[in-house]
Amino acid sequence: MTPGENRIQRDSAEARRSTNTTGWIRRIAAALRKALGRFPYRIVHRSRVAAGDLSKYDVMEKGMYDFVPKGTHVHGPKSEFLLIRKNRYRLSLIPGQSKRTDCGVGWITEDNAATSYDQLWGDQTLLSQFHAEGEGVRRKLIEEIADHVAPLIADCARVVDIGCGVGDLLMALRNRRPSIKTFGCDFSEKAVAGAKARLPEGEFVRHVIKDLPYGNQAFDVVLCTDTLEHLEQPALVVEELVRICAAGGIVVIVVPDGDVDDFSGHLWFWGDRALRTFLGPWTSDIKRLPKTKELMAVIRVPSQASCAAEAIR
């Protein structure tokens, strides 16, 4: 055998070995793909969570809820749990299930449906339970927001509450500033009816929050408390809040602290830093309310005078 023939034989033996190896790798890869295809969520989520931050996930008991991660549909035996990334699923009841209130009355609304809010806002017994829950944290929050906002409101100001519920915050503000004019919108019929009954001189409309049913610069104070985190397109809604606020007016946004919030009805979970990033396009003062620990952002809409000064500079 010549040296050339010898080399050719060596090369083809190596090529055979490498083809065999590639074949094995392919077979292992195919087996893995098959296995992963059968259990995509458990495996994918476990591995991601092992490397990442658990606060970004909700624990879902499989079979307790039907849920729809983007583009997929998964449900399974009750004995298993899944970790699902927040804001990546919707909850809905599956046949034979009923709503749970074992974590509190507020959980009636965890599917974020107007009819569920109707159930809460339209039932005095549930409403009293809701207000009393967590050592009255809902009432404390309303009073705390009102204490912070009332000093920022001028006499006779036009104040609108977006996602007004039964008008708790507007009532608390009117107790502090009796001359204000009150307005509100909410998608729950019972909420709007409740607010109208408590503030008969106010104007309340039923409306699904996305665009807002008001003209440009219609109000001096625009409130949106514990509502933004329920909405699919919060940035568009903030634009709308600012649009309906008069020059020199304020937009007040309050959200639960997303770093500790675990309510599965929420679509967004902003902690202090995340809220600052989200509200970056609008100049706002953000602070933590000392008693209830929720986050409050105040956007000051520039007055005509400061707009003119800005334009000259």
Ligand SMILES: C[S@@+](CC[C@H](N)C(=O)[O-])C[C@H]1O[C@@H](n2cnc3c(N)ncnc32)[C@H](O)[C@@H]1O
């Ligand atoms: C957690 S409650 C907050 C109520 C009140 N702002 C407060 O701070 O107590 C959320 C409110 O937003 C309303 N809501 C939720 N999603 C909505 C939507 N897409 N359009 C209109 N209202 C909505 C609910 O009916 C409910 O009154």
